Amino acid sequence: MQIDTRKEILLIIIATIGISLVYNTISDNGLPLIRKGIELNWENDDTIDNLIDTKPVIQNTFVNDSSEKLISVNNGKTANETSQTAVKARENNTIQNQNTLTSKSIADSLQRDTLQNSETADKKNTPTAITVEQAYRLYNAGVVFLDARMEAEYNFGHIKGAISLPYKKVDEHISKISNLPKNSTLVTYCDGVGCDASIELANKLAELGYTNVRIFYSGWNDWQDKNYPVE
DSSP states (O other): OHHHHHHHHHHHHHHHHHHHHHHHHHSTTOOOSSOOOOOOOBOOHHHHGGGSSOOOOOOOHHHHHHHHHHHHHHHHHHHTTTSOHHHHHHHHHHHHHHHHHHHHHHHHHHHHHHHHHHHHHHHHHSOEEEOHHHHHHHHHTTOEEEEOSOHHHHHHOOBTTOEEOOGGGHHHHGGGGTTSOTTSEEEEEOSSTTOOHHHHHHHHHHHTTOOEEEEETTHHHHHHHTTOOBO
């Protein structure tokens, strides 16, 4: 009798584990069975202020430099128009060589600028993580916060003013921020350490072209511990 009871208990335990694994797999809030190591790039304190109401300024200084070179060349040509024919020929050759060098310099500068801008854009488009203190500074500056958790968790409590944008249902909810420019500063968060929804949402937004996404990784739990505004 005791053996049968033990078998029944063992079967119940196995069945319970099986049901739990199935539910975890299909649930929107399921946890990964094998957790991958998390590597986050953390935002520097000095750059937080630059995320607030800043606009990139593009300066093409090489155009002005080249223009001055061309003006100098043309002036030299005008000053020597009365020179002898042989001298003019040499000067014309010199001017042509200078123009060729100037054109090459412009082309090289354009290529360098294109590569640098591309690298800068890629770097800027990669979401970086922020601390709770940095998140609070951005919050006070009016930056939009996005709650990556499911609606039920959001309804139970969230950062005051945050928009519900479940990371597994981005396509269904993306219209909530469709009026925002793609370079708007956005902060994603979920429960906190151990919850990767904020990272997943940030990466999805980056794929959609949003270039200033920040991950508040310690999230809701840390925010509450600091007694920051909630609703």
